[in-house]
Amino acid sequence: MSRGEGPVVSAGALVRLFHVSKSYLAGSWALRDVSLELEKGEFVFLTGPSGAGKSTLMRLIFAGEQPSEGQILVLGRNVGRVGPAGIAPLRRRIGVVFQDFKLLPRRTVEENVGIALDVVGVAEREKRARVFAMLKRVGLHHRRHHHPLSLSGGEQQRLAIARALINDPEILLADEPTGNLDPDLTLEIMDLIADAAARGTAVFVATHDHALIERYGRRVVRLEAGEVVHDAPVRGPLS
Numbered sequence: 001m002s003r004g005e006g007p008v009v010s011a012g013a014l015v016r017l018f019h020v021s022k023s024y025l026a027g028s029w030a031l032r033d034v035s036l037e038l039e040k041g042e043f044v045f046l047t048g049p050s051g052a053g054k055s056t057l058m059r060l061i062f063a064g065e066q067p068s069e070g071q072i073l074v075l076g077r078n079v080g081r082v083g084p085a086g087i088a089p090l091r092r093r094i095g096v097v098f099q100d101f102k103l104l105p106r107r108t109v110e111e112n113v114g115i116a117l118d119v120v121g122v123a124e125r126e127k128r129a130r131v132f133a134m135l136k137r138v139g140l141h142h143r144r145h146h147h148p149l150s151l152s153g154g155e156q157q158r159l160a161i162a163r164a165l166i167n168d169p170e171i172l173l174a175d176e177p178t179g180n181l182d183p184d185l186t187l188e189i190m191d192l193i194a195d196a197a198a199r200g201t202a203v204f205v206a207t208h209d210h211a212l213i214e215r216y217g218r219r220v221v222r223l224e225a226g227e228v229v230h231d232a233p234v235r236g237p238l239s
Contacts (some may be wrong), residue, residue: 003161012036014060014171014202020070022224022226031058032226034070038171038204043197044207045213045234048223054206055099057223058173062088062096071088072102075170092119095164095201097174101156103148109135109159110144116167129168137192139185153180161189165196172196174205178212190216 015038015090025236031053038044046054059065060072063079072079075093082090104112110131117127135141138158148156164172174193178186190212197203207213213220213234222230 012039012041012076015204016071016073016137017060018071018073019134020060020072022053022060022065023068024181026165029071029226031060031223034054034223034226034228036221036228036231038202041168041197041200042200043194043203044205045216045218045220045221047206047208047210047213047220048229052223054223055175056226057204058096058175058204062169062173063090063169067202079164080122086178088093092116092167093170095166095167095172095215097157097160097172099179101148101160102174103156103159103163105147105149108145108147109140109151112159113163113166114149116163120167134162134166154182156182158189161192165192168196168199169201172201172203174203176206176208178209186212187215 001086008068008169017034017036018036020031021029023029034057046057048054056065060067060165061074063074063082066080076163077086077090079090081098106116107115113134122130130139132144135144138161140155140162142207143155148159151159157177161174161177164174172193177193178189181189192207193203218233220232220234221228222228
């Protein structure tokens with residue numbers, strides 16, 4: 001990929017990055033000159049070695065941080081100009097699965113998932129039905145009255161995924177969403193994520209799992225030392 005090229009503009013793009021760089025220390029770059037876009041209904045894997053910039057890229061799209069250089073458009077909004085008052089409404093349209101889950105320890109499993117529906121004013125009866133259905137899909141309906149700290153790591157991961165998907169987000173960002181799951185459950189969760197893309201959600205999944213990438217055969221963006229070194233559909237085994 002040429003460093004001077006920008007992304008091809010598409011009418012269906014929900015995320016657009018134009019020559020984005022992120023530096024935390026002078027002369028040290030977590031991301032360097034990244035240009036890409038993510039379209040409605042597209043399912044993209046983000047891969048690369050540890051420290052390549054994958055989590056930084058996710059945080060920038062979620063407006064958790066601001067770029068040092070370049071421009072990021074998310075759902076038509078320039079995240080560098082949204083301002084504090086505009087970030088919360090933007091984030092309501094984005095589902096996020098963090099590596100550390102960010103679950104609310106004093107809320108039950110049911111409440112952790114339902115809070116996204118509370119924010120947008122879903123009626124209590126409808127909320128309870130939707131939450132139960134989602135927890136059943138991830139195999140946690142029998143744990144709905146428990147608290148996150150009583151769950152195993154894999155159960156906490158499934159809870160985080162349920163919370164991210166409950167509101168049918170327009171964009172889903174998932175940072176290593178299957179890292180603590182067994183192979184069978186990994187495929188079930190990835191199928192849920194693929195279903196979200198089929199319904200129109202733009203999906204960005206960071207993973208080290210090459211077998212998973214090969215199985216689903218979607219577009220792969222690879223970062224190395226903060227730069228995009230590959231951006232194309234997967235073709236054959238990954239080295």
